Amino acid sequence: MSELATISAVRDAVAAKKTSAREVATDYFKRIAARNGELNAYLTLCEERAFRQADRVDAMVATGKALPPLAGVPIAVKDVISTRGVRSTCGSKILTNYIPPYDATAITRLEAAGAVILGKTNCDEFAMGSSNENSAYGAVQNPAARGCVPGGSSGGSAAAVAADLAVASLGTDTGGSIRQPGSFCGIPAMMGSYGRVSRYGLIAFASSLDRIGPFAHNVADVASIMKILAGRDPNDSTSTTAPVEDYSATLGKPVQGMKIGIPKEYFGAGIDSGVREKVTAGIELLRKQGCDVREIQMPHTDYAIATYYIIATAEASSNLARYDGVRYGPRVEGDSLIAMYRKTRGAGFGPEVKRRIVLGTYVLSAGYYDAYYLKGQKVRALIAEDFRKAFAQVDAIITPTSPVPPFKLGERVDDPLQMYLADIYTVTGSLAGLPGISVPCGRIGGKLPVGLQIIGPAFGEARVLQLAHAFEQAGGATL
Amino acid sequence: MKISREDVLRVAELAYLELSEAELEKYRAQIDEILEYIGKLNELDTTNVQPMAQVLTDDQTADATLREDLVVPCAVADEVLHHASDAEPPYFRVPKVIER
Numbered sequence: 001m002s003e004l005a006t007i008s009a010v011r012d013a014v015a016a017k018k019t020s021a022r023e024v025a026t027d028y029f030k031r032i033a034a035r036n037g038e039l040n041a042y043l044t045l046c047e048e049r050a051f052r053q054a055d056r057v058d059a060m061v062a063t064g065k066a067l068p069p070l071a072g073v074p075i076a077v078k079d080v081i082s083t084r085g086v087r088s089t090c091g092s093k094i095l096t097n098y099i100p101p102y103d104a105t106a107i108t109r110l111e112a113a114g115a116v117i118l119g120k121t122n123c124d125e126f127a128m129g130s131s132n133e134n135s136a137y138g139a140v141q142n143p144a145a146r147g148c149v150p151g152g153s154s155g156g157s158a159a160a161v162a163a164d165l166a167v168a169s170l171g172t173d174t175g176g177s178i179r180q181p182g183s184f185c186g187i188p189a190m191m192g193s194y195g196r197v198s199r200y201g202l203i204a205f206a207s208s209l210d211r212i213g214p215f216a217h218n219v220a221d222v223a224s225i226m227k228i229l230a231g232r233d234p235n236d237s238t239s240t241t242a243p244v245e246d247y248s249a250t251l252g253k254p255v256q257g258m259k260i261g262i263p264k265e266y267f268g269a270g271i272d273s274g275v276r277e278k279v280t281a282g283i284e285l286l287r288k289q290g291c292d293v294r295e296i297q298m299p300h301t302d303y304a305i306a307t308y309y310i311i312a313t314a315e316a317s318s319n320l321a322r323y324d325g326v327r328y329g330p331r332v333e334g335d336s337l338i339a340m341y342r343k344t345r346g347a348g349f350g351p352e353v354k355r356r357i358v359l360g361t362y363v364l365s366a367g368y369y370d371a372y373y374l375k376g377q378k379v380r381a382l383i384a385e386d387f388r389k390a391f392a393q394v395d396a397i398i399t400p401t402s403p404v405p406p407f408k409l410g411e412r413v414d415d416p417l418q419m420y421l422a423d424i425y426t427v428t429g430s431l432a433g434l435p436g437i438s439v440p441c442g443r444i445g446g447k448l449p450v451g452l453q454i455i456g457p458a459f460g461e462a463r464v465l466q467l468a469h470a471f472e473q474a475g476g477a478t479l
Numbered sequence: 480m481k482i483s484r485e486d487v488l489r490v491a492e493l494a495y496l497e498l499s500e501a502e503l504e505k506y507r508a509q510i511d512e513i514l515e516y517i518g519k520l521n522e523l524d525t526t527n528v529q530p531m532a533q534v535l536t537d538d539q540t541a542d543a544t545l546r547e548d549l550v551v552p553c554a555v556a557d558e559v560l561h562h563a564s565d566a567e568p569p570y571f572r573v574p575k576v577i578e579r
Contacts (some may be wrong), residue, residue: 098562102555111481208533222528234546238535241539303520306516326563326573327563328563330481331565332576335574337573339574340573341497342496345497351506354502354506358491358494358498359513361493361494365489365490378525378528378529378531379523380530381530384531417512420513433534
């Protein structure tokens with residue numbers, strides 16, 4: 001880690017005039033220039049915007065104004081989140097020249113808190129993927145495990161933080177796309193409850209599942225950013241009015257007596273033995289902190305992937321209907337309007353997106369709707385019910401984030417079903433709308449990072465962060 | 480076989496998505512395998528289960544669903560049209576839809 005790699009380090013140094021926000025940004029851009037060629041974490045840099053914001057922070061320091069919580073903190077943003085005037089491609093050719101005319105609420109909030117947005121990060125096309133290999137702009141290298149994928153779909157955001165090319169970053173999670181790359185790159189990564197963070201300006205993949213959340217070097221920074229992102233936004237009718245707790249204030253409170261549920265279904269067939277060993281050690285560590293660990297049952301876990309890939313693709317097929325060559329993106333001419341649509345979409349979308357549009361359209365089509373989409377919605381209710389019952393007995397649930405450690409680039413690209421199955425431990429919390437965090441839980445053979453997932457009840461972000469922080473402070477990352 | 484070549488063609492037509500011959504067969508086989516896997520949901524009896532369309536309850540979004548109908552400035556038309564591949568402000572231009 002660099003010297004100025006955490007929020008407090010940057011903010012304190014800027015406030016004490018040991019450095020300036022402009023110097024910090026300059027330093028980060030230098031590092032990006034040196035390393036991005038090899039990592040491919042950033043797709044677009046926005047120096048002008050970054051320096052304008054840095055100068056604003058420096059002016060506040062000069063005039064002795066109270067500094068906002070993220071003053072001068074360099075942050076990277078996944079390319080599916082809209083940034084006014086800054087190209088946002090969603091990792092797709094179909095938006096290769098798209099420049100949003102407005103900022104996402106998450107961006108507005110970060111900048112109002114003094115953050116300096118450095119640029120946009122690589123991701124799987126329209127956030128569809130678990131390895132970042134579905135980007136139209138090339139794969140991303142995992143800085144924590146060379147030759148391996150960084151995870152996906154927010155692979156660039158995870159890699160940028162892990163490689164010290166940003167203090168923190170924003171990703172999006174639909175079925176695991178924040179937590180799994182956090183796990184693969186060895187850093188904490190969080191998704192709040194559905195409705196906790198506004199989705200306004202998040203370019204939609206699956207609207208009932210999509211969430212924005214942070215990556216950072218430590219849990220305290222994750223908590224600080226969650227606090228800024230969370231809360232009601234009139235521009236997103238699904239953002240809730242539930243009060244936002246002071247997440248940072250709960251960090252450090254004892255976790256003694258906290259009831260932790262371990263679902264045995266998450267440790268069955270398909271889990272890598274190294275992952276099992278590390279996560280088991282992680283659970284022991286929490287037991288030593290005084291947590292009351294008990295086994296629980298989540299009987300519908302095995303149906304989650306099938307359910308997720310119905311719901312997510314159905315919603316995607318509808319959301320992606322807007323890419324038609326009329327309002328944005330390159331157009332491929334055709335003899336008729338319909339021919340133009342077909343050719344534009346055929347040329348603009350990559351293989352995984354096409355596969356999901358076909359599958360999603362199929363499960364919604366006449367004659368198949370009841371058998372697939374409606375069935376999926378019903379099993380989704382059963383999965384949510386599993387969690388509801390579990391949280392009547394325990395305060396938090398602990399599982400591995402991913403059944404496997406980071407895998408080699410190229411290893412799984414030709415087998416979509418195998419790729420989907422690796423999302424097994426993250427899609428459940430997505431379907432149920434619950435908050436989840438992945439925290440570093442040691443490295444297999446001292447090399448491949450493992451993540452421990454903590455899932456909380458709806459709007460239980462404070463408890464999830466408190467537990468994650470206790471785990472981190474107890475040495476979870478070095479197990 | 481869960482999904483035929485004709486099914487994929489029909490669905491691609493519904494989605495206005497042009498697929499090459501190679502894509503058609505590749506996706507058919509892959510989606511067939513995925514649907515085969517999805518078939519495991521039939522092990523569950525869901526006769527009396529209410530489908531879940533979204534996770535939030537009404538009381539979590541009650542005052543979120545309706546707001547006052549106020550006019551607010553939104554002057555982005557020029558920016559939006561500027562990035563379209565074929566625009567003649569204030570319009571987007573498309574191939575002719577109606578014959579006359």
